[in-house]
Amino acid sequence: MSDDAGMAETGGVVKKFLYVNRKAPYGTIYALEALEVVLIGAAFDQNVSLAFLDDGVFQLTKGQDTAGIGMKNFSPAYRALGDYDVTRFYVERESLEERGLKPDDLMDITYEDEDDDWEEKPSIQLVDRATLARIMAENDVILSF
């Protein structure tokens, strides 16, 4: 069986992968281990998007300080995704509003657009529910955790 060498085994096929995040961080491991899939998946040159809805929007809040609970703060890893060409973070507006969050409460996640003179652009795109539903339907592989 194949190892993790990447593209060689997959014959140049490019699919649209959507990672769906609906759970809050730290109370369960799903947010962290989902991120680990995204990081490994980045090496496979697929068309990758992340969706944050329901409690998943809490994964992106600023100011996470985990010292008191004895866990690693893994939120900085979201900011590193831009360097791995993972640049589409769809955050559902209704989910934010239902939770009393504003876009300003979220981390500043950016990437450098190589097609636009390396201009720094925001990775987070606020979308409404209907738009996110459409985006979901456009994907080939939807991973939930």
Added chain:
Amino acid sequence: MKFGIVVNEGPYTHQASDTAYQFTRAALEKGHEIFRVFFYHDGVNNGTRLTVPPQDERNIQRNWTELGEAHDLDLVVCVAAAQRRGVLDSSEAKRLGKDTDNIAPGFRISGLGQLIEAGICADRLLVFGD
């Protein structure tokens, strides 16, 4: 059709592994192909050979091992999730200085790339979880 199956929960505590197993069996009976069954999060606990469920209950690990044998399935346990939870094969155990290994027959330990590859190569990827 080629299916990729992802099992995100351990045996017994959630129905996920049972449902995944029933789906996999039905798909095989219909003549479909199973590209890979990938065990992630607590799903890695489906791959320990040390479970001793009550005699009058289904043995989930054995169900997967036997289905795997009968149909030459690729049952893959994620190495990162497995290390966190203590599911090791003999080479991992040796390398990491543990005094034993516990991987069940028919399962192999490998990286998250195997999950991505399943997404790429299968026609459909189904996630069974909590």
Added chain:
Amino acid sequence: MSLLHMVNKSPFATTSLKSCVGHARAGDAILLLEDGVYGAISGTGAADILAGLGGDIPVFVLQPDLAARGLAEAELAPGLTMTDYNGFVDLATIHHATQSWL
């Protein structure tokens, strides 16, 4: 491209069914399985979640999970279709991708 949405949680326990219904589109299908089958019972406080769906999104219920929970003879919401694991496989084949509302 149509999706098969899988809901395996009770609507009384989590918001997964509500969230699924909020994102399903015409041509998609919803499968209630495991504890998700509780969402199929008529006359409950959660019954109006499914009622909010358009007629162009069929809802399937995994019969073995209903029977396991003593609901084989229960009154279900109108318009649902019973299915089994074979039907589940067919649904996964018909739709372009699946989305699990965990």
